[in-house]
Amino acid sequence: MVRVRIGPSPTGDPHVGTAYIALFNMIYARQHGGQFVLRIEDTDQTRSRPEWEGMIMSALKWLGIQWDEGPDVGGPHGPYRQSERGPIYREHAEILLSNGRAYRCFCTSDRLDQLRKQQRQRNVASGYDGHCRHLTDEEIAQHIQAETPFVLRLKVPNEGVTKFVDRLRGEVSFDNGQIDDQVLLKSDGMPTYHLANVVDDHLMEITHVMRAEEWITSTPKHILLYEAFGWEPPVWIHMPLLRNADKSKISKRKNPVSLNYYKDAGFLPPAILNYLAMMGWTMPDGREKFLVDDMVANFSFDRISLGGPVFDIAKLSWLNGLYLRECTPEQMVEHLRGHLFSDARLVEVAKLVQERVDKLEDFMEHTAFFFNGDVRYDDDALHAMQPKGRTVKEIREVLEGLCERIDMLAEVNRTNIEQELRAYCESLGWKTKELFMPVRVAVTGSKATPPLFESMEVLGKERCRRRLRGAVAVLRNLES
RNA sequence: GGCCCCAUCGUCUAGCGGUUAGGACGCUGGCCUCUCACGUCGGCAACACGGGUUCGAAUCCCGUUGGGGUCACCA
Numbered sequence: 001m002v003r004v005r006i007g008p009s010p011t012g013d014p015h016v017g018t019a020y021i022a023l024f025n026m027i028y029a030r031q032h033g034g035q036f037v038l039r040i041e042d043t044d045q046t047r048s049r050p051e052w053e054g055m056i057m058s059a060l061k062w063l064g065i066q067w068d069e070g071p072d073v074g075g076p077h078g079p080y081r082q083s084e085r086g087p088i089y090r091e092h093a094e095i096l097l098s099n100g101r102a103y104r105c106f107c108t109s110d111r112l113d114q115l116r117k118q119q120r121q122r123n124v125a126s127g128y129d130g131h132c133r134h135l136t137d138e139e140i141a142q143h144i145q146a147e148t149p150f151v152l153r154l155k156v157p158n159e160g161v162t163k164f165v166d167r168l169r170g171e172v173s174f175d176n177g178q179i180d181d182q183v184l185l186k187s188d189g190m191p192t193y194h195l196a197n198v199v200d201d202h203l204m205e206i207t208h209v210m211r212a213e214e215w216i217t218s219t220p221k222h223i224l225l226y227e228a229f230g231w232e233p234p235v236w237i238h239m240p241l242l243r244n245a246d247k248s249k250i251s252k253r254k255n256p257v258s259l260n261y262y263k264d265a266g267f268l269p270p271a272i273l274n275y276l277a278m279m280g281w282t283m284p285d286g287r288e289k290f291l292v293d294d295m296v297a298n299f300s301f302d303r304i305s306l307g308g309p310v311f312d313i314a315k316l317s318w319l320n321g322l323y324l325r326e327c328t329p330e331q332m333v334e335h336l337r338g339h340l341f342s343d344a345r346l347v348e349v350a351k352l353v354q355e356r357v358d359k360l361e362d363f364m365e366h367t368a369f370f371f372n373g374d375v376r377y378d379d380d381a382l383h384a385m386q387p388k389g390r391t392v393k394e395i396r397e398v399l400e401g402l403c404e405r406i407d408m409l410a411e412v413n414r415t416n417i418e419q420e421l422r423a424y425c426e427s428l429g430w431k432t433k434e435l436f437m438p439v440r441v442a443v444t445g446s447k448a449t450p451p452l453f454e455s456m457e458v459l460g461k462e463r464c465r466r467r468l469r470g471a472v473a474v475l476r477n478l479e480s
Numbered sequence: 481g482g483c484c485c486c487a488u489c490g491u492c493u494a495g496c497g498g499u500u501a502g503g504a505c506g507c508u509g510g511c512c513u514c515u516c517a518c519g520u521c522g523g524c525a526a527c528a529c530g531g532g533u534u535c536g537a538a539u540c541c542c543g544u545u546g547g548g549g550u551c552a553c554c555a
Contacts, residue, residue, distance in 0.1 A: 009555045044554055109553075116552090126482085126551055151553055169485070178483055178551090186553040193555045217484055217550045240486085240548095247547060275492095278504095282493060288504055305493070308548065312491055315505040325518075 002034025003207050007041040010052035013258035014059035017242050017250060020276045022065045024239060025210050030296045037204055038070030040081040043190045051410035059259040063269045077204040082196050089191040092199050093152050093184060101228035102184055104150045105132040106143045127180040152185035154224060162220040167237040167301050174220040182221050198225040201234060210237040240280045243308045250311055261462040265373060266340060271320040279309040289322055340371060348458045352450035370458055374470050375445030385441045387434040395438055396475035403468045412461040414453040442471035
């Protein structure tokens, strides 16, 4: 029985990398008549938010990624949200404590920071120095008595090697001296990824762990944990990482990574899935256009190539065009109505321009920017983007900063964006109009528009960010 | 920097000892056509380097170089 899983962390927008890994997991489960589990890994209490969780699940559903077990559909191995599995982790931590495979660490984060700094200075491998590993029973009792906050660390053997077989690469081995005494339980009582992941995968009877390559170096820690518990580890499959054009790990700095971006821009789910499938995998007959079912019928690990694939929006666009072209005109209208031209959205737009048009035909002139992709900035717009007394560099950096602030918001609405913009002005020490006009122009391409906050709400987070980024690029060009 | 992974056109890739190194995106030229787009035909463009192994290496081994990842009480 094949059981696979993905464990997205609800700490931001639904990520294209999540969809990528999800796709391969789902394909593999389907091909083997197994189950595909969705587990929400929300053990980071400071960054996890339920809004993100909801968005991730709906974005995956929109794409057509379906799971057999998960927080929304339930299943026999629940709960499927790690924040609800606290007792399970504590119970297992207890096992490791009592069999001597883990120990309490009372070190302060100050000391750890110091340690890391020193290690970096001396240019030695960083890692925990084992300070608390040899505490006497009395010392431990004292700390517990004094209620010193502590974490639980994995006791990694000093000698020997830990190895595992990656289905795509063969044997990979690490010197144990190289492996850190990982924190297993944080001082807030929550498990770290490592503990939660291993415990859950075992309890949920996961047979194949298909995840991104960035996890490869922490796999030995996981192996050690399986050993410590006396469990059988799953089959490991580390998929290549999606890349930016410069080959670095795909990031929002250099690429649109939010699935919402692709939805808003009008990419079709089958096209996206098709494209993602081509990232590192090929059909045996070389076909480039294929459906999920075709992939299920033909998938094999042996056809995965390991060079990190650059995510190329141009090629995605071409593929999407293929799918769009095979629609009937009626279907195309349906797609348009589904999102970009939905009645609800049209109503919002209408509200904003009603008082500005005399004839219906004036509508497009006032509202085109709501429906377009990127906007172009003419000289007039460029001029308006630069408030008097501020340098191009300043305004560029301010818009960049705004982009980051918007990124923290689950959605952009008139209320929160006004708050955000005003707070930003305050922190900058700028007058509101110095900021609002550049933002208006950046986001709409024009000086004369419906009210800014409302417009931004209708444009949506993704379009706002995209244009802000576009404006930043234009301004940066102007600088040199 | 230590450790780990990776390495064919700019990009996605086929190739699993013997090929004129193939396809796709992009770029480009022609055709189609009232324009554009689509479509179609053609072109440019790659085995990182150095050693082995072998009758023979893009394919196997080693090294170099290059790229990436990772070194958190984030996942």
